Structures are given as structure tokens and as C-alpha cells.
Amino acid sequence: MAIKYPDTAVKLALPKGKLLNPTSALLSTAELGFKDYNSNTRIYRLKSDNIPNLSAKMLNERDIPIQVAIGNYDFGICSSDWLQELQTRYPSSRVFKVADLNYDRSAIFLACSNQLPLTLNALTKSSQCWRIVSEYPALAETVACRMRLKRFRIFPLWGSAEVYPPESADLAVLKATGEESLAQLQLLPIHKVCDSNACIIANRDSLESKDLSVLLARLSSAVKNYNPTVEKPSFKTLPSMSNYSYRKSSGYIRMALADGHQQIHTANFLKKTTLKLDGYTAESFQRRPSCNLDWVNVKVIRPQDMPQQVANGNFDLAITGRDWLLDHLYQFPSSPVEEIIDLKFGWVKIVAVVSEDFPADSIDEIKRLTSSAKFDILRTATEYTNIADKYLRDRHIDRYRVIPTWGATEAYLPEDADMLIENTETGQTLRKHRLKIIDTIFESTACLIGNRISITSLHKRNRITEIIKIFREAVN
Amino acid sequence: MDIQRCKGARDLLPEDMERFRQIEDAFRNTCINWGYREIKTPTLEYMYLFTATGTLTPAMLSRVYSFLDWDGWGGERIVLRPDGTIPAARLYCENMARQDIARLYYITNVFAFEETGTSDREKWQCGVELIGNDRPVADVEVISIALEAAASFGIQKIELKLSHAGVLKALIAEQKLNREAREALLDEILEGNWQALSLLKPKIKGQADIISTLINLKGKSSGFLANLKALPAVSQNLKREIDRFIDITSLLDSLGCKYEIDFTSIKGFEYYTGLCFKIVANGSRICSGGRYDNLLNLVGGVDRPASGFAFFIDQISGLIKPPSRQKDWKTVVVRTRNKSETCIKTAFNIAGALRNAGLIVEMDFGGSQLKARWVVNIGKQPQAFTLIDNITKVKKTAGKVDEIVSIIGRVGNGD
Numbered sequence: 010m011a012i013k014y015p016d017t018a019v020k021l022a023l024p025k026g027k028l029l030n031p032t033s034a035l036l037s038t039a040e041l042g043f044k045d046y047n048s049n050t051r052i053y054r055l056k057s058d059n060i061p062n063l064s065a066k067m068l069n070e071r072d073i074p075i076q077v078a079i080g081n082y083d084f085g086i087c088s089s090d091w092l093q094e095l096q097t098r099y100p101s102s103r104v105f106k107v108a109d110l111n112y113d114r115s116a117i118f119l120a121c122s123n124q125l126p127l128t129l130n131a132l133t134k135s136s137q138c139w140r141i142v143s144e145y146p147a148l149a150e151t152v153a154c155r156m157r158l159k160r161f162r163i164f165p166l167w168g169s170a171e172v173y174p175p176e177s178a179d180l181a182v183l184k185a186t187g188e189e190s191l192a193q194l195q196l197l198p199i200h201k202v203c204d205s206n207a208c209i210i211a212n213r214d215s216l217e218s219k220d221l222s223v224l225l226a227r228l229s230s231a232v233k234n235y236n237p238t239v240e241k242p243s244f245k246t247l248p249s250m251s252n253y254s255y256r257k258s259s260g261y262i263r264m265a266l267a268d269g270h271q272q273i274h275t276a277n278f279l280k281k282t283t284l285k286l287d288g289y290t291a292e293s294f295q296r297r298p299s300c301n302l303d304w305v306n307v308k309v310i311r312p313q314d315m316p317q318q319v320a321n322g323n324f325d326l327a328i329t330g331r332d333w334l335l336d337h338l339y340q341f342p343s344s345p346v347e348e349i350i351d352l353k354f355g356w357v358k359i360v361a362v363v364s365e366d367f368p369a370d371s372i373d374e375i376k377r378l379t380s381s382a383k384f385d386i387l388r389t390a391t392e393y394t395n396i397a398d399k400y401l402r403d404r405h406i407d408r409y410r411v412i413p414t415w416g417a418t419e420a421y422l423p424e425d426a427d428m429l430i431e432n433t434e435t436g437q438t439l440r441k442h443r444l445k446i447i448d449t450i451f452e453s454t455a456c457l458i459g460n461r462i463s464i465t466s467l468h469k470r471n472r473i474t475e476i477i478k479i480f481r482e483a484v485n
Numbered sequence: 486m487d488i489q490r491c492k493g494a495r496d497l498l499p500e501d502m503e504r505f506r507q508i509e510d511a512f513r514n515t516c517i518n519w520g521y522r523e524i525k526t527p528t529l530e531y532m533y534l535f536t537a538t539g540t541l542t543p544a545m546l547s548r549v550y551s552f553l554d555w556d557g558w559g560g561e562r563i564v565l566r567p568d569g570t571i572p573a574a575r576l577y578c579e580n581m582a583r584q585d586i587a588r589l590y591y592i593t594n595v596f597a598f599e600e601t602g603t604s605d606r607e608k609w610q611c612g613v614e615l616i617g618n619d620r621p622v623a624d625v626e627v628i629s630i631a632l633e634a635a636a637s638f639g640i641q642k643i644e645l646k647l648s649h650a651g652v653l654k655a656l657i658a659e660q661k662l663n664r665e666a667r668e669a670l671l672d673e674i675l676e677g678n679w680q681a682l683s684l685l686k687p688k689i690k691g692q693a694d695i696i697s698t699l700i701n702l703k704g705k706s707s708g709f710l711a712n713l714k715a716l717p718a719v720s721q722n723l724k725r726e727i728d729r730f731i732d733i734t735s736l737l738d739s740l741g742c743k744y745e746i747d748f749t750s751i752k753g754f755e756y757y758t759g760l761c762f763k764i765v766a767n768g769s770r771i772c773s774g775g776r777y778d779n780l781l782n783l784v785g786g787v788d789r790p791a792s793g794f795a796f797f798i799d800q801i802s803g804l805i806k807p808p809s810r811q812k813d814w815k816t817v818v819v820r821t822r823n824k825s826e827t828c829i830k831t832a833f834n835i836a837g838a839l840r841n842a843g844l845i846v847e848m849d850f851g852g853s854q855l856k857a858r859w860v861v862n863i864g865k866q867p868q869a870f871t872l873i874d875n876i877t878k879v880k881k882t883a884g885k886v887d888e889i890v891s892i893i894g895r896v897g898n899g900d
Contacts, residue, residue: 097547101600129664138533140560153536154543155668159783160533162560320558341558 019224021065022073022085023055025417028207029067031112031237032086039231041224053420053442060223066425071144071415074210078104081425083215084224086110090117090145090184090205098147103213108229110207112237115186117145117202119152122175123195132180132199133157140323142166142173143182152182152202164321167313167415169268171196172296176263177308177323262305262472265319265327266298267312274355274455275328282483284476304472313392316458320344325463325473328352332359332393332432332453339395345461350480355455357432359396361448362439364423372404372448375428379407390414390426397430400450419444493599493606504802505609509592511637512611512796516590519630521613524589526572532562537783540571542675542755548598550606565596569610569795570756570777571784577616578785585789586617592798605799612774612795616781619790621732624760624776625740627792631772632742634796635764639805644765645743646750647734650757650775651726653748656699659692659720660685677752691718704746707734733760756780760792766804772796817893820849821863828863835861835870838886842894859893 023046024032033046042059045052046067057063068076073087074095080103089109095102119141121127132139139161143149146165153161166173170183171194182202185191191198209228215221266289267275276289286307288295298307310318315327316337331348338344361372369375378384387409391397394413401409414421418429419442432453433439436446457480463469490496497505513523532551535541541549550565557563566572569591581587592611599606613630615623628645635643657670673681679700687693695716704710713719714727737744744762751761751773759776774794781787819836821828829850836846839861847857862871870889872881883889 100547136537138561151543151547154546155672157536157543157668159537161536163562164560317558317560321560337558340553341556343556344558346558 017062017219019060019063019084019219019221020082021063021224022076022082022087023065023067024070024073024087025067026070028070028086028088028113031110031207034237035086035110035228035231035235038235039227041227053417063224066420067417068420069415069417072417074102074104076425077210077212078102080212080214083212083219083221085210086207087210088113088115088184088205089208090115090148090203092208092210093117093203093205094145094147097151105211105213105216107209107211107216107225108232110209110232111235113205113207115184115206116204117148117182117184118191118196118198119149119156119180119182119200119202120174120185120191120196120198121180123192123197125175126197127179127199129156129199133159136160137179138162139180140164140178141180141182142170142178144168144170144184145182148202149182152200156200164314164317167311169296169310169314172308172310173323176306177318260304260468260472262326262469262476263324264305264307264476265315265324265329266307266309267315267328268294268309269311271312271330271355271455272309278328278352278354278455278483282479284479302476305476316344316346317341319458319460320346322460322463324460325469326457326459326476328455328457330355330357330453331451331456332357332396334456334458335451335453336393336395339399346458347461348456349459349464349477350457350484352455352457352480353484356452357434357454358452359393359430359432359450360436360439360446361400361450362419362422362429362431362433362444362446363427365443365445366423367427367445370445370447375447376404376406379409386410387428388412388426389428389430390418390421391430392416392418393430396450400430492602493604495605495607500807501802504805504807505798507805508638508796508798508801509611511639512592512634513590515630515634515637516613519588519626521588521590521630524573524576524591526566526569526576526591526593528566528594529563530566530572530575532564534571534575534784535564535567540756540780540783541568542753543672544676545597545753550596550598566593567595567597569593569595569612570614570793571780573612573614573793574777574781574784574791577614578781578787582785582787582789584617587614589614589616609798610795611798612793614791614793616791617789618792619776619778621729621736623790624733624792625736627774627794628737628742628762629740631762631764631774631794631796635766635772638801640766640771640801642766643771644745646745646747646763646765647730648746648748648751648754648761649726649730649759650751650754650761651729651759652699652723653754654758655720655723655726656695657682659687659689659723661688671755675753675755677749679749689718691716695719695723699748705744707731707738709746710734729759751775756783762794766801769800769804770797771800771804816845816847816857817859817861818847818849818857819861819863822851823863823865828865832863835863835886835889838890839893842890844893861889861893 029048036043036046040059042057043055043065044058045055053067055065070087071091073085074092076082077085078095092106133156136159139158141149141153141161142164144166146163149163170181174181174196184205188198279286285301286298288298296309300307312329313333315329316334318324319327334346334348337346363369369378379387387406389397389401389409390412392414394411397411412426418431419439422429422444439446464473535546545567549567551562554563573589573591577587590613594607594609596607615627657667662670670681682696683700695718698713698716710727710731714724750763754761756777757775758778761775763770764772772794776792778790781789781791817839819832821832832848836848839846856875858875860873870883872883872889872892
């Protein structure tokens with residue numbers, strides 16, 4: 010029997026990151042012919058060798074449900090927790106779970122620190138304002154409402170929720186494989202919010218109107234036949250937290266340092282100072298490195314999350330990029346966070362970028378283009394949502410939409426967005442993806458940020474001044 | 486033309502507003518006659534006011550418009566007021582708590598997300614709060630105001646349905662469920678799914694019969710409640726709550742007030758503690774209310790009983806006749822096609838004099854306008870005016886402003 014291939018283009022959104030390997034194995038079982046879908050690949054756009062009209066793009070897992078929901082892709086593969094988060098936030102999203110996959114099994118938990126255990130009863134009885142951190146702010150809010158917490162504040166995070174309790178947050182809503190893995194993070198589960206595993210999702214309209222049966226049939230039989238070797242949760246790679254015990258720390262100076270790409274640069278900078286940290290190098294990485302000044306408490310978190318955490322007084326000082334500081338200040342103009350020292354490393358420029366073929370070479374030309382009747386709406390993909398919003402607003406772009414992304418933004422042009430607000434060092438990656446810079450918005454370097462209020466507070470002023478002095482000497 | 490209005494938002498046109506004001510005026514008059522005083526609360530409130538245990542159901546919270554303010558780095562969310570009662574309770578606690586009894590009323594908009602965008606996300610309510618009295622007579626006062634106001638809107642057939650949150654909560658408490666199961670059940674019932682209650686397998690013998698009587702029968706008098714109380718397996722707690730309900734219904738009986746007891750008639754009663762009621766007209770719910778003795782304590786730490794209700798103006802608007810157009814016949818159009826300064830000045834003078842005489846006067850300097858009873862035409866000679874009566878089709882001429890006022894003014898005043 011002749012196989013009927015889809016006569017219209019079918020698009021698939023595939024995850025990068027930890028789901029890549031098992032998903033790649035699943036797709037080989039399904040013989041979809043995406044031979045470049047592996048962890049070594051440097052390209053985002055994939056074409057199927059076996060099924061005509063089938064193409065795929067690699068995206069950050071967290072972006073996949075929303076991209077499928079808005080109809081940029083017919084199918085996607087991601088963890089069901091990101092699907093749940095989207096559906097909780099936007100119940101009428103046009104996205105639908107087609108099948109569960111038997112890998113990435115875990116659950117979302119509401120947890121507290123085992124150093125400061127909390128019971129459900131204590132949580133609901135108290136009228137204390139509970140601080141909840143999460144990468145899943147919509148799920149976190151729902152669980153807080155369902156449990157009928159009287160008062161709470163949700164801090165959306167880019168990551169590293171496990172390191173916040175107990176001092177920087179009372180509760181975290183986070184993903185873990187089970188209670189044992191939470192215990193390794195020194196956390197105690199209070200409530201299981203939902204189970205989670207990898208899943209295949211589809212756009213509702215695609216399912217309702219397109220014939221996608223060839224692809225679906227191949228995926229279905231692959232799901233049946235594919236048995237991934239049970240993944241051992243790789244705790245060894247998780248930064249250790251075992252040396253930590255909670256002390257009430259009113260006189261301590263709490264400092265946040267970056268994880269991820271910025272860690273190596275920050276560590277190199279710190280080597281030039283007299284501040285000695287144990288556990289913040291490439292060889293040994295701890296979430297709470299110890300410091301030679303015993304009145305400094307250091308925690309390693311995402312640089313994106315630092316400005317808001319400093320604003321809230323959860324940290325006194327932090328080393329982050331000016332880009333993230335400005336993104337925060339554009340959202341909260343009267344925030345008490347300010348730049349104290351330009352540390353002069355980690356230089357990037359924040360630029361507006363379009364595809365090489367886009368018929369505009371400057372923001373003024375884009376403005377003219379968007380105010381003409383031909384152009385509908387300028388779709389702008391970015392990690393810097395507040396910077397992008399302010400930039401487009403200030404330049405009086407007629408109609409625009411900011412599409413928040415969680416990385417790999419250059420993959421969005423030209424199909425899924427018209428413009429990017431991105432950071433770049435040399436512009437090389439952008440050129441490689443056939444993109445052109447049309448405007449430089451500002452330049453960003455790493456800086457020491459602090460909270461105006463805690464800097465001037467009596468019992469912290471002297472110690473903060475001392476750290477500022479140490480950093481200043483290293484810069485000059 | 487493109488629709489630029491936000492999805493789920495609505496424009497109120499002059500005819501809609503006339504209807505709206507008719508309801509508002511009738512409601513306001515009723516409240517004033519009962520000694521109630523008007524309040525207005527802000528559109529923005531902190532979200533925690535509504536998350537406090539038992540104030541708003543999780544399902545309602547998931548539909549509030551909430552956001553971080555420009556100074557919201559602390560994570561404290563702001564909401565567009567989703568409910569009228571809770572802000573009124575806050576207002577009382579913050580400003581009036583020294584006053585033992587407060588009789589308050591409000592007319593306000595409330596906001597709730599609605600998925601399809603085909604019905605309104607901004608709705609209007611008018612309601613009353615009677616704070617400081619926990620006796621049955623207070624519940625009866627509140628019901629009486631609601632019935633009187635409903636009648637003043639000019640709605641023909643209305644039905645009063647009663648339920649009692651105290652009875653329901655006592656019944657749920659007796660099922661000895663663990664916390665999670667109890668909250669799940671409550672969530673279902675709050676959303677109006679009463680099946681969830683009948684699907685329970687009660688541990689105590691005879692409880693299933695109580696539940697089934699409660700869900701399936703509709704009472705017409707206090708007798709129904711007395712019967713319910715006499716069923717086997719009714720505990721002391723449940724009896725006490727039923728008695729509280731009977732205290733109210735027997736008062737209503739003696740006042741000759743017709744009602745139906747239907748326990749399933751309410752939903753979203755999370756903050757109610759005692760009597761709950763709704764008024765139904767033409768199959769749609771136009772009013773709901775009840776008693777919430779813990780609310781003020783939860784909201785502002787003030788321990789004071791309260792009861793109240795809210796009318797849903799949007800529902801009522803669809804049920805009433807539009808205000809009579811007779812008013813139009815009280816209006817006068819002063820018309821001049823002449824652009825000379827003298828003519829325009831004369832037109833303004835005549836219009837002013839007629840307005841002083843209590844008439845509604847529109848100016849006409851060209852272009853088509855609404856029909857009015859009288860047209861005063863100012864010709865080229867500013868001293869010569871023509872009066873046209875659109876009802877009698879009589880044309881008159883007048884030479885002086887006073888003359889016009891005396892002709893039209895007489896008619897306008899009901900002649």
C-alpha cells in the first residue's frame with residue numbers, strides 16, 4: 010500500500026537540553042529521518058530525510074508548549090510540567106497532549122527546607138506572607154490558592170529554586186524525581202502538585218484540520234516499542250549542599266553569585282580579589298560556597314533572578330549583568346536596586362536583530378514599515394521582555410508583540426518572529442544564522458548591584474563598604 | 486470598521502445607560518429609604534485580601550485580573566476588584582470599625598476573566614451590607630430590601646430561593662474526611678456540582694438519607710426544615726444549624742414572604758456562614774446574598790457579624806422595559822440656520838430661558854438631530870420665531886422670548 014504523505018508542511022518543535030538524547034532515540038525508532046537531531050548539532054533547523062514536507066526546529070523545552078499553542082508548530086515534545094504551567098496560566102491555549110512518553114518521569118512538589126520544616130497546618134493557619142519561589146509561577150499560585158494560604162508572594166525564577174529555602178524563600182515549587190532527590194537538596198516535600206513526564210503535544214487546530222496521520226502513526230508505534238534505559242538521576246552533577254546548616258543570620262552580608270555561563274568569568278574575577286571562595290570553581294561547585302570572610306553568606310543563583318532578589322532584601326549584594334539590572338528596573342522603575350561598581354568583565358552589547366532578508370536596515374525603517382497597512386504586527390522574540398517592551402514603546406512602533414523566550418532566541422527568525430532583542434559579543438553567531446543587527450540598544454558588563462536600603466542600614470553599612478572596597482581595588 | 490474594543494469588554498450606549506441609571510436610581514432610592522449610606526471602594530486591591538482563607542474560592546481566584554504594580558518587585562500582586570463584598574468589608578474594618586452597626590450600599594464594577602470573550606469580563610453590581618447584627622431579623626431585613634428593590638426595577642415574576650451554608654458546612658464536617666478530600670469536595674460543591682456530595686459514602690448510618698433529602702427536595706415553608714431536623718441520624722451540630730435556619734424562615738412565614746428552600750440553589754458560598762439566598766427572574770439569577778459572620782475577621786481582624794447581597798445589573802438590564810421615551814417629548818430644539826452673531830446669541834438666550842423653565846433644550850445649527858416635541862425656529866429676523874409642535878402639528882409665531890417660554894413651558898410642565 011502506498012503511503013500517503015502529508016501534502017502540506019508539518020512542523021515539529023524538538024527540545025534541546027536534557028530531553029534531547031531520549032527524544033532523539035525515540036525519533037530514530039520512529040524513523041523520522043532527523044539525523045542531525047543530536048547533542049553535537051550546531052543547527053536549529055532540521056529537515057526529515059524520510060518524510061517529505063516534515064521539518065523541525067530545536068527550541069528550549071520551556072518555549073515549546075507556547076510555540077505549539079500559537080500555531081507555529083503542529084507538534085512538540087516537552088515535559089508535561091511546562092504544558093501544565095501554560096494551561097494553568099492560559100486555560101484556553103490551543104494546545105493538546107497527544108501521548109505520554111515513558112521518560113523524564115518526575116513530579117512537581119511544594120517543598121520547604123528540611124532545616125526549617127513547615128507543616129501544611131502551620132502554612133494555612135498563619136497569616137504570615139509566605140515567599141514562594143518557582144520556575145512554575147502559575148502552578149505555584151494555583152497550589153497556594155487551593156491550599157488556601159492566606160497571604161503569599163510568588164517569585165518567578167529562571168532556575169535554581171532549590172537553593173532559596175529557607176533564608177531567601179519559605180517555599181519552593183520545583184521539579185524532582187521523588188522525595189529522595191528532594192532530600193539530597195535538603196528539601197522536604199509538603200505537597201505533590203502534579204506528576205510529570207515527557208509528552209507529545211499538538212496544536213488543536215492542526216489536529217482538527219490537517220491530516221497528520223503518517224507522522225502520528227510512526228510516533229505511536231515508536232512510543233510502544235521504545236524503552237529507554239531507566240535514567241539514573243544524576244545527583245553527582247548536582248552542586249552539593251550537604252555542608253549547609255541553617256543559622257539565623259541578621260548581621261551577615263548575603264551575596265549572590267552567578268551560575269551558568271557567567272560562573273567562570275565571575276570566578277576568574279574573584280581570583281583577582283582578596284575574597285577567597287571555596288566551592289565556586291570549575292572543579293568544585295557548591296550552591297553555598299564558603300568565604301574567607303565568615304560574615305559573608307554566598308549563594309549561587311541565576312543572574313537573571315538577582316535584581317528582584319536584591320530588591321526584596323533576600324540578598325544585599327549580587328554580581329550580575331547590567332542587562333538584567335535594566336530589565337528589572339524597566340519593570341519596576343522605583344526599585345531600590347542600583348549598580349554600585351562596573352566590574353568591566355563579561356562585555357556584551359544588546360542589539361535589535363532581524364533576518365538578512367528583512368526589508369529594513371534600521372529601526373526607523375521598521376517604524377515606517379509597521380505603520381504601513383501592509384504590515385500587521387511586529388513579533389519580537391526576546392529573553393529581555395521589559396527591555397524589548399520599553400525599546401519598542403519608546404520608538405513608537407505601531408503594533409508589536411513581545412514573545413518571551415528562554416534562550417536559543419536566534420532560532421526564531423524568520424518564521425516565528427520578525428525581530429529579536431538579543432545580546433551578542435562579536436556578532437558571529439548572528440551572522441552564522443543569517444541575521445543582521447539593525448540597532449545597538451546599550452552595552453552591558455558585569456556589575457556589583459546592591460539594595461539602597463540595606464547599603465545604608467546601620468548594622469550592615471560597614472561590612473558592605475568593606476566588600477565594595479575589595480571589588481573596587483580589583484577593578485582599578 | 487475593525488473592532489478595537491478589548492475582547493470581553495463592552496460599550497454602554499445611551500440607551501444602555503438610561504436603563505442602567507433606571508436600575509441604579511431605583512436601587513439607590515430603596516437603600517436610602519431603609520437608612521443605608523453609599524460607599525465606593527477603589528478598583529485596585531491587594532490580592533491577599535481575596536486569598537485569605539474562605540474569602541474567594543480557588544476557581545474564582547484563578548479568574549482574577551492580577552498583576553505586579555510598577556513598584557511590585559516585592560511580588561505582592563494587585564487585582565482588579567473581583568467582588569464587591571470583600572472590599573466593602575475591608576473599608577468598614579479600616580474606617581468604620583468603631584461604629585457597631587453599619588448599613589452600607591454600593592454600586593460597583595467587578596472584573597473576572599471569562600475564557601471565550603463572548604460574555605463580559607467587567608460586570609456591574611449593586612449591593613448592601615448590614616454589619617453588626619447577627620440576629621435572624623437582620624437576615625430578614627436584608628431579604629426585604631432585596632425584594633423591594635427587585636420590585637422597584639419593574640420585574641414582574643421573581644422567585645426567592647433559600648439555602649444555608651451553616652447546615653451544609655456542618656453536614657460536610659460530619660463526613661470526617663481528611664483535609665485534602667474535604668477541600669476537594671468543597672471545591673466541587675462551590676462550583677455547583679452537587680453530585681459530588683451524593684456520591685459520598687457516608688460513614689454514619691442514615692447520613693445518606695439526609696444528603697438525599699437535602700439535595701432532592703424543595704421546601705416551601707419552615708415545616709420542611711422541621712421535617713429535616715426530625716430525620717434519624719441528625720446530629721446535635723446539624724440540628725443547631727437547622728434551628729438557625731428555621732428562626733429565619735418562620736419570621737419570613739409570619740411576614741407572608743414566599744420562598745423556596747433549595748439547598749442546591751447556591752454556589753461559590755465559601756465566605757457564607759449562615760443563610761444564603763438568591764433571587765431568580767425569568768430563569769436567570771439576578772441577586773445573591775447571605776450571611777458571612779467570619780468575613781470581617783478574616784479581612785480586617787474585626788470580629789463582627791454581617792450579611793448582605795448584590796444585584797447583577799447586567800442580568801436585570803435584559804429583563805426590564807426600556808425607560809419610557811416620553812421624556813423626549815419634554816425636549817425642545819432651538820434651531821437656526823443663520824450664522825449671524827445676533828441669531829446665535831438669540832438662540833442661546835431662548836434656550837437658556839427655556840432651560841430655566843425646566844425644559845431640556847438642544848441646540849440645532851444644522852445636521853440631522855433627534856426628534857423633539859417643540860422646534861423653535863429663528864429666522865433671518867431675530868425678532869420673529871416660529872414654534873412647531875410636533876404632536877399637534879400646530880405652527881405658531883412668537884415675537885418675544887417670554888411668549889415662547891409661556892407657551893412651551895406650560896405644555897412641558899404636563900399640560
